Amino acid sequence: MNTVLDSSLDPLLDPSRYYSLVNWHTANREISAKIITELMYEELLNPEIVDNHYTLNFEPNIRYSFEVKNRHYFNFYRVVSASLTCFIDDKETPSIDAYHLIGCINKHLNVQPDTQAHAIREFSNTLLGDMHQLGSKRLSNAELLQQDEITIESQLVAHPWIIANKGRLGFSYQDYIHHAPEMGNTVNLLWLAVDKKHAQFNAIAALNYTQLINEELSASDRARFDALIASKGQTPSHYFYMPVHPWQWNNEIVSLFTPDIVNMNIILLGESHDTYQPQQSIRTLSNKTSPKKRYVKMPISILNTSVYRGLPSERVKVAPFLSDWLLNLVEKDDFLRNKTKLILLGEIASINFDHPIYSTMSNIPYQFNEKLAVIWRESIHTKIEAAERCIPLSSLMHRDVNNESFLKAIIDASGLTTQQWINQFLKAMLEPLLHMLYKYGFVFSPHGQNAMIILKDNIPTRLAVKDFVDDANLCVDPLEEHDSLPDELEDILEYIEGPILIQWIQSGLFVCVFRYLTEILEDDFNYSSDLFWESVYLTIRQYQQGFPELEERFDAFDLMRPVFPKLCLNRVRLLDDGYKDKTERPTAAVASMLQNPLFIAAQKYQQQEQEQEKNLQPSPYETV
Numbered sequence: 001m002n003t004v005l006d007s008s009l010d011p012l013l014d015p016s017r018y019y020s021l022v023n024w025h026t027a028n029r030e031i032s033a034k035i036i037t038e039l040m041y042e043e044l045l046n047p048e049i050v051d052n053h054y055t056l057n058f059e060p061n062i063r064y065s066f067e068v069k070n071r072h073y074f075n076f077y078r079v080v081s082a083s084l085t086c087f088i089d090d091k092e093t094p095s096i097d098a099y100h101l102i103g104c105i106n107k108h109l110n111v112q113p114d115t116q117a118h119a120i121r122e123f124s125n126t127l128l129g130d131m132h133q134l135g136s137k138r139l140s141n142a143e144l145l146q147q148d149e150i151t152i153e154s155q156l157v158a159h160p161w162i163i164a165n166k167g168r169l170g171f172s173y174q175d176y177i178h179h180a181p182e183m184g185n186t187v188n189l190l191w192l193a194v195d196k197k198h199a200q201f202n203a204i205a206a207l208n209y210t211q212l213i214n215e216e217l218s219a220s221d222r223a224r225f226d227a228l229i230a231s232k233g234q235t236p237s238h239y240f241y242m243p244v245h246p247w248q249w250n251n252e253i254v255s256l257f258t259p260d261i262v263n264m265n266i267i268l269l270g271e272s273h274d275t276y277q278p279q280q281s282i283r284t285l286s287n288k289t290s291p292k293k294r295y296v297k298m299p300i301s302i303l304n305t306s307v308y309r310g311l312p313s314e315r316v317k318v319a320p321f322l323s324d325w326l327l328n329l330v331e332k333d334d335f336l337r338n339k340t341k342l343i344l345l346g347e348i349a350s351i352n353f354d355h356p357i358y359s360t361m362s363n364i365p366y367q368f369n370e371k372l373a374v375i376w377r378e379s380i381h382t383k384i385e386a387a388e389r390c391i392p393l394s395s396l397m398h399r400d401v402n403n404e405s406f407l408k409a410i411i412d413a414s415g416l417t418t419q420q421w422i423n424q425f426l427k428a429m430l431e432p433l434l435h436m437l438y439k440y441g442f443v444f445s446p447h448g449q450n451a452m453i454i455l456k457d458n459i460p461t462r463l464a465v466k467d468f469v470d471d472a473n474l475c476v477d478p479l480e481e482h483d484s485l486p487d488e489l490e491d492i493l494e495y496i497e498g499p500i501l502i503q504w505i506q507s508g509l510f511v512c513v514f515r516y517l518t519e520i521l522e523d524d525f526n527y528s529s530d531l532f533w534e535s536v537y538l539t540i541r542q543y544q545q546g547f548p549e550l551e552e553r554f555d556a557f558d559l560m561r562p563v564f565p566k567l568c569l570n571r572v573r574l575l576d577d578g579y580k581d582k583t584e585r586p587t588a589a590v591a592s593m594l595q596n597p598l599f600i601a602a603q604k605y606q607q608q609e610q611e612q613e614k615n616l617q618p619s620p621y622e623t624v
């Protein structure tokens with residue numbers, strides 16, 4: 001059979017469907033504007049400014065000129081992409097070429113040659129993805145308002161801050177088409193039987209392995225898999241069944257785990273019947289056939305925005321214990337359970353299978369011990385009522401096929417004013433996060449991909465959060481609320497000083513989400529960022545007034561300080577770590593300090609209050 005001809009017959013894999021000069025130019029212009037915007041924010045590019053005309057001068061005789069929109073907070077300036085021009089020897093280039101810009105920046109910042117080379121691949125993948133997205137079916141807001149969250153996720157543009165946001169180093173073109181979230185394709189998962197002697201299964205107290213598998217695999221799939229094991233002379237009850245992402249099986253497991261496969265510690269069972277679609281995070285998939293079945297998070301050992309997307313064995317093992325602790329905590333807390341109605345998508349079960357050799361080695365790069373595991377996570381569809389729908393937090397920054405704001409469509413459909421909607425949104429979003437922080441010294445990582453907003457009639461009512469075990473952080477101070485933590489977790493969780501702990505809210509939510517949300521509010525609603533941050537301040541204050549007994553914690557986790565550190569995500573890649581293999585996952589770099597918008601809002605309110613108090617004081621003349 002002629003395999004070249006076979007693959008050329010697959011219309012899915014013909015890139016020319018997406019290749020278009022117009023879209024290529026658009027993708028180049030947009031990413032170039034984003035690169036300059038975010039590298040100015042991270043203080044790596046310092047343009048000359050004359051009358052709101054910004055110029056970056058690069059050697060030899062190259063300059064990029066542009067206008068910006070001043071975003072008023074966080075020292076943040078958005079490059080207006082349509083205004084971006086490039087001059088070489090004083091002649092304007094006919095189009096914007098992102099590779100040219102990246103080349104100039106590499107030289108200017110003295111980026112290491114190996115980093116430069118790898119970065120080109122990350123940017124190439126990102127540009128290719130952007131062009132595909134521009135050439136794909138993009139939905140209008142009217143359509144999006146009718147869609148489920150997984151369809152909405154497939155329309156989003158990926159990480160708003162990281163400049164090479166579709167890097168996925170390790171994906172072939174075929175992988176990209178099949179597995180990238182923005183392609184919106186479904187996939188069947190492969191299932192493995194893993195010998196119980198070599199694998200670890202863990203679950204929350206209310207669940208056992210048999211129950212889980214009976215719920216996740218149909219009776220016919222189970223019977224087929226049991227028969228296959230028996231046909232190999234093995235006993236099905238000696239094995240756990242676990243899904244593996246087909247990419248991981250083909251690219252990592254087959255060759256790296258050959259001894260286990262040969263010895264039948266791992267047996268390939270084949271595909272199950274359900275189809276799955278990747279969420280924004282790529283490695284977590286939603287069940288399309290039965291949306292109430294659990295999400296499945298599996299390693300895909302590609303490098304995408306910051307880290308290799310494997311699953312660290314020690315964290316996989318404790319994920320259900322942490323979920324149990326968190327789910328119980330919410331259950332017992334009247335405010336969380338009845339007032340905020342916070343939804344936690346529990347990581348209710350996991351299986352880990354250590355690599356026989358890497359797991360015995362020390363100081364090797366982290367990604368080698370993250371190859372074969374699975375976490376089952378509760379689906380949002382088991383948590384919301386018929387009248388509710390959920391949208392990813394990141395979708396609030398989305399613009400549809402007509403470049404119109406999705407947020408605007410939601411607010412219009414809600415019948416509320418912008419201010420009313422924002423108040424509802426901030427209450428739903430912040431109150432549970434604040435309560436977890438102040439009462440339990442616990443933070444999630446509430447960035448746009450880890451949080452979902454629940455809407456009723458398009459009005460935000462509550463929050464759903466996910467992805468705990470990777471990013472769960474507790475304060476270092478011994479709070480009595482931590483006494484109930486299971487022993488298994490104590491060595492695994494990060495214990496962090498108060499001022500650092502709150503960075504997950506400051507950087508994860510305020511900078512990584514609200515920084516962009518306020519842009520939409522300014523541009524599409526003419527709603528000022530001052531008003532937005534005042535609303536955030538008032539929401540926090542209102543919460544605090546309801547819990548005077550936690551006052552000491554408001555100081556320990558002080559969200560109102562004048563400044564907080566500016567973390568930099570792109571700087572780490574370009575200058576600090578490059579693409580070097582490191583033992584530990586990279587951490588964000590710190591540039592300067594950011595003025596805290598909440599401090600500014602607090603000052604303003606305190607001043608107003610003092611003035612009001614003064615006005616209320618009886619006049620000395622009247623008392624005479």
Ligand SMILES: Nc1ncnc2c1ncn2[C@@H]1O[C@H](COP(=O)(O)OP(=O)(O)OP(=O)(O)O)[C@@H](O)[C@H]1O
Binds near residue numbers: 280282394447448449
């Ligand atoms: N708007 C967004 N904000 C943050 N991350 C995003 C966004 N859109 C896409 N992503 C991608 O989602 C992932 C976020 O990383 P994170 O560690 O929170 O999730 P994960 O552990 O991979 O998966 P999950 O949240 O499903 O458990 C990255 O791969 C990132 O590139």
Ligand SMILES: [Mg+2]
Binds near residue numbers: 281449450466467
């Ligand atoms: Mg996540």
